[in-house]
Amino acid sequence: MATTELADPIPWLVLLPLAWATAAFVLGPGRGGRLAVAGLAVQAALALALAAEVLEAGPRRYAVGGWAAPLGIELLADGLAAFMLATTAAVALPVAVYARGYFRAVSRSDAHPKGATWFWPLTGYLVAALDVLFLAADLFNLYVGLELLGLAAVGLTALTGERAAVAAALRYLLASLLGSGAYLMGVALVYGAYGTVSLATLAPLIEPLPAVALAAGLMAAGLALKTALFPLHFWLPPAHGGAASPVSALLSALVVKASFYLLLRLWFGIYAPLTTAAAAQLLGALGAAAVVWGSVQALRQERLKMLVAYSTVAQLGYLFLVFPLATGTGPAAAAAAWGGALLQVLAHGLAKAAMFAAAGAMVLAAGRDAVAGLGGVGARLPLSLFAFALAGVTLMGLPPSGGFTAKWLLLRAALASGQWWWAAVLVVGGLLAAAYVFRVLRQAFLPVEAASTGGVPRSLEFAALALALGGVLLGLFGERPLALLGVG
Amino acid sequence: MKKALQWTVAALCALLAAALTVALLALPGAPVRLAAEVEAQLPASGVAHPVTAVLLNFRGYDTLLEVAVLLLALLGMLAAGAGPRALAVPPDPLLAVPPDPLLAGLARTLAPLMLLVAGYLLWAGAHRPGGAFQAGAVLAAAAVLLRLAGLLPAWARPGRRLRLAWAAGFALFLLAAAGGLAAGALLRYPPDWAGALILAIEAGLTFSLGLILAGLFLAGPEAPRGGGGA
Amino acid sequence: MSAGLFYALTGGLLFALGLAGLILRAHVLRKLLAFNILGSGAFLVLVGLGGRDGTPDPVTQAMVLTGIVVAVAATALGLALARRLLELTGDMALPGEAPHGDD
Numbered sequence: 126m127a128t129t130e131l132a133d134p135i136p137w138l139v140l141l142p143l144a145w146a147t148a149a150f151v152l153g154p155g156r157g158g159r160l161a162v163a164g165l166a167v168q169a170a171l172a173l174a175l176a177a178e179v180l181e182a183g184p185r186r187y188a189v190g191g192w193a194a195p196l197g198i199e200l201l202a203d204g205l206a207a208f209m210l211a212t213t214a215a216v217a218l219p220v221a222v223y224a225r226g227y228f229r230a231v232s233r234s235d236a237h238p239k240g241a242t243w244f245w246p247l248t249g250y251l252v253a254a255l256d257v258l259f260l261a262a263d264l265f266n267l268y269v270g271l272e273l274l275g276l277a278a279v280g281l282t283a284l285t286g287e288r289a290a291v292a293a294a295l296r297y298l299l300a301s302l303l304g305s306g307a308y309l310m311g312v313a314l315v316y317g318a319y320g321t322v323s324l325a326t327l328a329p330l331i332e333p334l335p336a337v338a339l340a341a342g343l344m345a346a347g348l349a350l351k352t353a354l355f356p357l358h359f360w361l362p363p364a365h366g367g368a369a370s371p372v373s374a375l376l377s378a379l380v381v382k383a384s385f386y387l388l389l390r391l392w393f394g395i396y397a398p399l400t401t402a403a404a405a406q407l408l409g410a411l412g413a414a415a416v417v418w419g420s421v422q423a424l425r426q427e428r429l430k431m432l433v434a435y436s437t438v439a440q441l442g443y444l445f446l447v448f449p450l451a452t453g454t455g456p457a458a459a460a461a462a463w464g465g466a467l468l469q470v471l472a473h474g475l476a477k478a479a480m481f482a483a484a485g486a487m488v489l490a491a492g493r494d495a496v497a498g499l500g501g502v503g504a505r506l507p508l509s510l511f512a513f514a515l516a517g518v519t520l521m522g523l524p525p526s527g528g529f530t531a532k533w534l535l536l537r538a539a540l541a542s543g544q545w546w547w548a549a550v551l552v553v554g555g556l557l558a559a560a561y562v563f564r565v566l567r568q569a570f571l572p573v574e575a576a577s578t579g580g581v582p583r584s585l586e587f588a589a590l591a592l593a594l595g596g597v598l599l600g601l602f603g604e605r606p607l608a609l610l611g612v613g
Numbered sequence: 614m615k616k617a618l619q620w621t622v623a624a625l626c627a628l629l630a631a632a633l634t635v636a637l638l639a640l641p642g643a644p645v646r647l648a649a650e651v652e653a654q655l656p657a658s659g660v661a662h663p664v665t666a667v668l669l670n671f672r673g674y675d676t677l678l679e680v681a682v683l684l685l686a687l688l689g690m691l692a693a694g695a696g697p698r699a700l701a702v703p704p705d706p707l708l709a710v711p712p713d714p715l716l717a718g719l720a721r722t723l724a725p726l727m728l729l730v731a732g733y734l735l736w737a738g739a740h741r742p743g744g745a746f747q748a749g750a751v752l753a754a755a756a757v758l759l760r761l762a763g764l765l766p767a768w769a770r771p772g773r774r775l776r777l778a779w780a781a782g783f784a785l786f787l788l789a790a791a792g793g794l795a796a797g798a799l800l801r802y803p804p805d806w807a808g809a810l811i812l813a814i815e816a817g818l819t820f821s822l823g824l825i826l827a828g829l830f831l832a833g834p835e836a837p838r839g840g841g842g843a
Numbered sequence: 844m845s846a847g848l849f850y851a852l853t854g855g856l857l858f859a860l861g862l863a864g865l866i867l868r869a870h871v872l873r874k875l876l877a878f879n880i881l882g883s884g885a886f887l888v889l890v891g892l893g894g895r896d897g898t899p900d901p902v903t904q905a906m907v908l909t910g911i912v913v914a915v916a917a918t919a920l921g922l923a924l925a926r927r928l929l930e931l932t933g934d935m936a937l938p939g940e941a942p943h944g945d946d
Contacts, residue, residue: 136799140791143681147784150688151776189674190793191801196650198674243692250685257678265906269678272913276682276920280689283924288931291693295871295924296937302878302917303865309885309910310858314636316903317851317892320643330644336636619867626863633855633888637848640892647902648893663901664908672905679909686916690923746912829919833926 134171134178135187135202138210138256141168146249155232157245158225165221165252169214176207176609184613186262186325194263194323201262201324203613208467208606209259209386215595216378216474217252223482223588224248224371230489230582231369244284244371251277251375258383264312264322267387271308271351275301278380281372282364293363300350300360304384307347314340327395341396345408348391351384354408354445355415358438362422366434370485373430377437378478382470385444389466392448405452412445413550420557424564428494429484432561433477439554440473440520446535446547454542461541464607465534471606472527472596476519479592483513486585487569496565501573503566508586510569515593517562519600522555527599659807661740668744669811673800677790680783680818683825687779690833691771712763720762727755735819739808745818752823757830768832779828782821786814847895854887869940871925875918882914 145164149157179185184203193199202210224244232240254274261267279301283294314336316322321330331337353361365377392400419439426432443466450462486509487502488494503510519528532551539547599606651663651671658666668676731748738744759765768775789810793801802810861881868874886907893903929935 130797131794133794136791136794140787140799143787147684147780147787150684151773151780153773153776154691187798189799190670191796191798192654192671195645195647196654197671243688247685247688247692250681250688253681265672265909266675266678269675269682269909269913272917273678273682273685276685276689276917279920279924280685280692283689283693283927286693286927288928291924291927291931292938294689294693295921295928298917298921298924299865299871299874299878299937302921303862303881306858306861306865306878306881306885309882310888313854313885313889313892316643316889316906317637317640317895318643320645320647326645334636334639334641335632336640339632339636622866623863626859626866629862630856630859633859634852637851637855637888637892642896643892648898648900651901664904667901667905668908672902672909675906675909679912682913683916686920689920693924693927746908826915829923833923 133187134175135185135200135260138168138171138175138260139253141171142249142253142256146246146253149249150243150246154242155228155240157249158221158228158241161245161248162218162221162225164249165214165218168252168256169211169218172207172210172214175202176211179204179207179612180609187260195321195326198261198263198266199323199325200260202260204609204611205386205390205467205613206259207612208471208609209382210256211606211609212382212471212474213252213255213259213379215471216478216592217248217375219588219592219595220371220374220378220478220482221248223374223485223585226582226584226588227369227371227485227489230585234489242284242286244281244369247277247280247284248375251281251380255379255383258387262324264315264324264327266322268305268309268312271305271384271387274380274383275305275351278364278376281375282368284369284372289363289367293360293367296360297364300357304347304351307343307350311340311344311347314343324390324395331395331398333399338399341391341399344391345388345404348384348388349408349411352381352388352444353438353441354411355418355438355442356411358415358419358441361438362431362434365437365481366428366431370430370481370488373434373485374478374481377434377481378474381437381441382474385441385470389447393451400452402449402453405448408445409449409547412442412448413547415439415442415445416550416554417557420554420561423561424557427496429488429496429499429565430481430494432496432565433480433484436480436520436558436561437477439558440469440477443469443473443532443535443551443554446539446550449544450535450538450542450547454538458538458542460611461534462538464610465531465536465538467610468527468534468599468603468606469531472519472531472599475592475596475599476516476526476528479512479516479589479596480520482585482589482592483509483516486581486589487513489581489585496568499565499568500571501569503569504573506581506586508590509581510566512586512589512593513569514562514566515590515597517558517566519593519596521558521562522551525600526597527603528596530600530603657804657807659802659804659809659811660738662738662742664742665738665744665811669814670802670807673790677783677786677800680786680822683822684780684783687825687828687832690829694833712761717762717764720758720764724755724759727751727758731755731819731823735815738815739812745815745822748815748819749822749826752819753826753830756823756827760831765831768828771828771832775824775828778824779821782817782819785817789814845895845897847891847893847897850891851888851895852891854884854889854891856884857881857887858884860884869936871921871928871935871937875921875925878921879914879918882910886910
């Protein structure tokens, strides 16, 4: 009995990153990269083991400390949680490999005098916070997880210590605190109404009291701010575009998805009796506005990494289409919308990490972060450019990529529920994404215009390529993740 | 335009205040009563004070993560301060003037007393209000006082020993959490050991939390220019 | 009205006040103070509603203690970043927000 409990993946998914993060902190600035890669490799194995177990045996609850809810804190590993845990590991491991090469290259170049400094411990706590959030089934535990994630993300944003990065980090911190403050007020109201914060205990109790409706509104607003839903996206582009490239990859691919995940859980979970079609249409409309606004802004950016950051604003918009497509629609439409939104989480996670990784390599090689300065990069870093283009295929939603499957499912949900106008958003968004991706590719194929500062390590290019290939291959092997999402 | 926007925000906040008031006044009694359940399980928690039982046992997982949050604040501060030292801003006047001899004398007297108070708060936590966080806060206050009195240098370059001390409390807690797996679940304490384990965790936390909170002041971005002690 | 409910109502007002300050004020120090007012409001609601019937609820007290520590950590990080911003730009307002419209 004891041996199976010692080998249970659920507690280790939280313990392991906390342990290596703390060890990396004690080791000191710039240290801990090898530890992180090893830890993330084990974490990937744990996440896959848990996914296999959930797929086979169904969802499982875990009482921390042996105290069952509502007195203690319970964790829940269902299909959705296992999917998000696997997504986290699948993105974080290649990014860690990339980061090792990136910081080695950066500390050698004159333009950037700094290396990894505290990147590794901060990343460890960030990954731990994601695992905590995805496993949590308790409103207050989720609050602590949100704060852990927010502070880790802010620390990473400030990592370069430069003027723009510090300002972006501070703006990010204030937005993040405002979001979690609103969320905490919601928790207080719910606790006042029912005397518990356990999601399982709350689910049968929730009814449309004014205090509960207010709590739901505050929590939704706070989480929308943390997910950078248009027009609350103001903090995202400077933070994601100004951070060191491995950090940008983690923030864009994973961190904003965590608050979206939580919104999804609450909306279709405990707050299901309160949700209205009007509120769902509003979230969908904001998502649609994000798709258009983010893409247009991406087209207008002069800096490459800002272009990629605005693309994140746009791609996050698609996720919010799940609310109108799965609230009060038939089971077939709801299932398609749910699957489409979550495949988009994974596909965008892989593709956006790849895109920031490739962009980081190209910026290093070109010596400056400018779209106009990319001339000749196509000849010098063909692998990185190829990774960027492949990631672009996923973002545009072209077959056979994971982005295509995701958007296809959303399209099916839109048609099945008779809401054709969301289908228009998908088409327009795809065209705009093609426009900003081709803008970069066109520049990169132009002849060399400036003196180069040198090449980049091969590990950078291969890590970016692996992520981009993952995003494309997801389109061919999407059934397993979709089956997992159906559990629970 | 900007003024109009500001008034809109202010009006919306006033509306929220009104909505909160109405919602709170209309709130019926809660169906779940955790206080009674805490009372019932208190004997198995290893401590006699219900708040400490919730913090370190029933909801110990939250507390573990909260210590990580504190470490993260410190890490974020170190990360942001690691960049190029730029524009001249006058050093903190509080640290630039020679320390007041009266203050130094007072600090010399108070610091040992504060140490004593911290020890008492740690011990008291098991059966009355107190505990690691309160004790750690008093320890940190003592360090800040000593720094302001010029008796303690700034921690300009935290070495490995200091980092180990910062992380020790959390590492101990993490070990206890992992050790719980042998007893059946993350953070599960065997009832016979619970009291001793909680005291050990709290002692470790007091030490590290005191140093972390002090570090937020002494290792801050101002410190390096303060020149290692006034 | 019980004392607990009174605390909760006060907390609701503080929360709204802090929210307004956090959005409307430009100076970072004021924003951080406003965040602390907002947070205290949420804590008061939590602890006040927990003790509505006159007996204090240890669960809410433990949660608020956790919340306070988190708020302290966030405030410290915010102050460190603000201090660093001052060092780099000579100003304690975020770019794009007027620092002097504040007093």
